[in-house]
Amino acid sequence: MNVEKWSTLKEVQAYLGVGRETILTWIAKRNMPAYKVGRLWKFKLSEVDDWIRSGGAADDKNDDKNED
Template identity: 55%
Template sequence: MSDRWVSVEEIAEYLGVSKDTVYGWIAKKDMPAHKVGRLWKFKTDEVDEWVRCGKASDDHKENEAAEPVSQKRKRAGGEKTDG
């Protein structure tokens, strides 16, 4: 199953998650997916690497999203001031 393109249903079954989880990962966690017409298709080797890098974990992007805006600005080069 590593060389052919697989569907949302197949990748969900492969990973042991629901189709809704897969769609959420595409939208929020940059899951490697390719749009073919109106269908999403996947290469299992790309998805395997994405999982191995920890990008499917619950805390991967949520920690960054939960960080206060002021902290994000400091990391990005300083806070903006009014005046």
């Protein structure tokens, strides 16, 4: 059985070519699949790929908009 390894925030940054703050914003505001393990964020790249394909990282959402 092939078990997918957990990826770190830095690995996901390199994989997607985006910055740390972008990923943290996506986790907080766009439900990016991520798991907190202690103080660290961990990711499964297959889940990140599926999230991107479903439009999770699309630019049509306004993260700066205050929705309170």
